[in-house]
Amino acid sequence: MTGDRAGAPWGRALRGAGAAALAAAVLAACGSPSERAGEGTDDEGLTALRVGATPTPHAEILRFVEENLAADAGLRLEIVEYTDYNQPNAALAEGELDANYYQTVPFLEEYLAGNTDADLSYVSDVHLEAFGVYSEDAADLEDLPRGAEIGVPNDTSNLGRALRLLADSGVISLAEGAEGAGGSPALDDVEDGPLGVEITPVEAAQLPRSLQDLDAAVVNGNYALEADLPETANALAWEGTENNPYANGLVVRSEDAGAEDIVRLDELLHSPRVRDFMEERWQGIVIPVGGEASPPASGPSD
16 A cells, blocks of 8 residues: 555554554563463464454465465464455454454444454554446446446445545545544435436445446455456446555454564564565555555456
C-alpha cells in the first residue's frame, strides 16, 4: 500500500495497542501462545502456531512463510483455512487458534462491537487487497444501464467500503455527512445517482458467483482472485490505495500481542521475500503495505 497511514482514524486504539505490545521489552516473559497451551516445541525444536486464514491470498502467503522462512525463525505454522469471514475470530477468541490473518481493522472493530467478551488485538498491517467493480457485460462504467443492479458485500464494514468506491467512481451519491466521524456509509445513505442503480447486498463470498445475475458487483480482492475475476470479467473501477484504512493484518488474543513467537511471525510477514512473493504472484492486486506497487489502471477485458 502506498502513502502514509499514520493519520487514518480507523482502529487507532487497536493498532496502537498491538504496536505497543510488540515494542515492549517483556517479550521473553510473555512466552508463546503454544507454550501457554502446554504444547511447547516439537521434535525439531520448532514452536507450533495455529493460524486461521481465508484461502487466497492469506493462506497462500502463510504457506510461503511455512515452506521458506518459518523453520529458520524457530516456528512451525499450522494453517487452518476458512471459506467465510464469520468463523476465524470466533475460533481465535475460543482458543482454537493462536492467530488469524484475513481481516481489516474496521472489520475487527465491527466484530468486537458485537462480541464484547472477545479480547482480540490487531498486530499490524501486512497487505492491501484493492476492491474492484467487476462486470461480465459492461466494458466500463459508462456502459452500465440506467437502473443497473450492483451487488455489494452485506457485512457492515465491507458494504460501507463498497459504497465509498461506487461514490468515488460517480455511480452513486452519498448523503452529506454519511462518512462523518469515521462512520461507515449504509444503504440508507445512498442517494439517487446519475444511473439510478439498485444496490443489492450479497454475502461477500457469493458475489463472484452472483455476478452472472447482476450488472456489476463490488468484490473483495481475495474473493475476486479465488474466482479468477481479473482474468474472466471486466474491472470497471479500482479502489484507491492512498491512505486506505482497509489493509489486512495479523490478529491475536490481546494477551498474546507481545508474545515472542507472534512477533517473529509478524516480522516474517513483512520480510522482503514475502513482499516479493506478493508482488510477483498477484501483480498489483495484493499490495504489500509500504510497497510501491499499485493496482492496474483498468481491469482486463475478455
